[in-house]
Amino acid sequence: MAASVKNKKCLVIGGCGFLGRHLCEGLLERGWTVNVFDIRSTFEDSRIKFFIGDLCKKEDLLPALEGVYCVFHCASPAPLSNNKALFYKVNYEGTRNVIEACKEAGVKRMVLTSSASVVYEGKGIRNGREEELPYAAKPLDYYTETKILQERTSLEANSDDFYTVAIRPHGIFGPRDLQLVPITVDMARKGKTKFIIGDGKNVVDFTYVGNVVHGHILAAEHIGPGSPANGKAYHITNDEPIFFWTFMTRLLTGLGYPAPRIHLPYSLLYVVALFLQFVAWIVSPLVIFTPSLSPMKVALAGTDHFYNCENAKRDLGYSPVFTLDQALKLTIESYPEMRNPEEKKGS
Numbered sequence: 001m002a003a004s005v006k007n008k009k010c011l012v013i014g015g016c017g018f019l020g021r022h023l024c025e026g027l028l029e030r031g032w033t034v035n036v037f038d039i040r041s042t043f044e045d046s047r048i049k050f051f052i053g054d055l056c057k058k059e060d061l062l063p064a065l066e067g068v069y070c071v072f073h074c075a076s077p078a079p080l081s082n083n084k085a086l087f088y089k090v091n092y093e094g095t096r097n098v099i100e101a102c103k104e105a106g107v108k109r110m111v112l113t114s115s116a117s118v119v120y121e122g123k124g125i126r127n128g129r130e131e132e133l134p135y136a137a138k139p140l141d142y143y144t145e146t147k148i149l150q151e152r153t154s155l156e157a158n159s160d161d162f163y164t165v166a167i168r169p170h171g172i173f174g175p176r177d178l179q180l181v182p183i184t185v186d187m188a189r190k191g192k193t194k195f196i197i198g199d200g201k202n203v204v205d206f207t208y209v210g211n212v213v214h215g216h217i218l219a220a221e222h223i224g225p226g227s228p229a230n231g232k233a234y235h236i237t238n239d240e241p242i243f244f245w246t247f248m249t250r251l252l253t254g255l256g257y258p259a260p261r262i263h264l265p266y267s268l269l270y271v272v273a274l275f276l277q278f279v280a281w282i283v284s285p286l287v288i289f290t291p292s293l294s295p296m297k298v299a300l301a302g303t304d305h306f307y308n309c310e311n312a313k314r315d316l317g318y319s320p321v322f323t324l325d326q327a328l329k330l331t332i333e334s335y336p337e338m339r340n341p342e343e344k345k346g347s
């Protein structure tokens with residue numbers, strides 16, 4: 001049964017990010033008192049108390065944890081960056097630090113933002129269930145490797161004194177998104193979205209940020225003494241698997257760009273991506289460069305990866321609040337600056 005959280009205080013670690021800020025807005029609407037902890041400041045809100053610091057430093061965290069009922073840990077370095085040391089420092093060592101600081105400060109609950117890709121190795125996953133999928137033995141990138149360490153550490157910390165739960169969203173998109181929409185538009189403006197990787201029939205999840213927020217808040221309201229959610233991981237998706245390239249087409253055409261139309265063989269692109277990754281590794285002692293075509297991105301664009309969220313429905317009472325149609329409309333409308341500048345000239 002969900003606990004009453006009226007005026008309970010929470011701390012959103014990573015609250016100045018894309019998901020974090022939406023989470024703060026959802027928590028405030030739900031009646032929570034919200035503190036934010038982040039290494040940077042990106043917005044102001046008189047209802048929120050901001051703490052600027054590094055989650056890797058306990059002395060930075062402790063003041064922000066005073067009197068906190070639940071921590072939402074949704075901080076991470078940018079997933080598509082290539083800074084292995086930072087991924088390890090923040091996602092693994094930093095998360096261990098967050099757990100220690102929570103226990104020292106007497107915080108009893110933590111909701112971790114994990115990722116559905118902690119079980120993804122580039123092979124198709126169709127309607128994947130949490131209890132049927134082990135952690136990826138060969139993750140396709142280091143970000144995912146550290147997300148596995150992060151989730152495992154967080155769930156292993158679960159006890160009757162400190163309840164933890166991991167939320168595994170997949171392909172989050174929405175207003176103020178920092179990667180999916182901006183990267184797609186950047187590729188479109190460079191003429192790189194005319195290609196379809198593979199046959200275009202791979203089915204995936206894309207999840208609206210409002211639904212991810214809903215899942216996180218339900219998780220915080222449900223963990224606690226005797227809860228089946230304690231120490232568990234839950235997929236949170238839109239529950240509407242869609243062809244990857246149909247989603248991309250709707251996003252691109254909705255923003256005034258042409259739809260992808262030229263098929264390229266998946267295996268060829270994957271081999272090219274592996275070769276570029278090898279070259280980047282060879283030259284790394286001299287120069288750091290991150291190929292835009294990575295094995296992870298090619299695999300995500302060319303294979304099935306969608307997940308079952310029945311466990312979240314059963315244990316958390318989750319069901320998506322926004323449909324994909326509503327979500328795409330809200331997202332496209334929120335990005336006037338991302339529209340194709342050529343469409344105005346043509347009209």
Ligand SMILES: NC(=O)c1ccc[n+]([C@@H]2O[C@H](COP(=O)([O-])OP(=O)(O)OC[C@H]3O[C@@H](n4cnc5c(N)ncnc54)[C@H](O)[C@@H]3O)[C@@H](O)[C@H]2O)c1
Pocket residue numbers: 013014015016017018019020037038039040053054055056073074075076077078079090094113114115116147168169170171172173178
């Ligand atoms: N965006 C997606 O598609 C997606 C999908 C699944 C899971 N996730 C997970 O959701 C979470 C949020 O992702 P996002 O897309 O909002 O990313 P984001 O980059 O927009 O936000 C992450 C925030 O964490 C903060 N941060 C990073 N290092 C920090 C540190 N050392 N100390 C304090 N704050 C620090 C950043 O400043 C940033 O504000 C991440 O854990 C990510 O792994 C994202």
Ligand SMILES: CC(C)=CCC[C@@H](C)[C@H]1CC[C@H]2C3=C(CC[C@]12C)[C@@]1(C)CC[C@H](O)[C@@](C)(C(=O)O)[C@@H]1CC3
Pocket residue numbers: 079080114115116117118169170171172179180183184187193248297300301
């Ligand atoms: C037309 C084309 C190909 C456009 C490119 C779209 C590109 C940018 C876009 C398409 C798919 C999308 C994607 C992510 C980043 C942007 C990217 C790659 C990441 C990796 C963010 C981190 C999350 O943890 C993780 C792993 C998840 O949710 O599991 C996702 C998985 C899905």
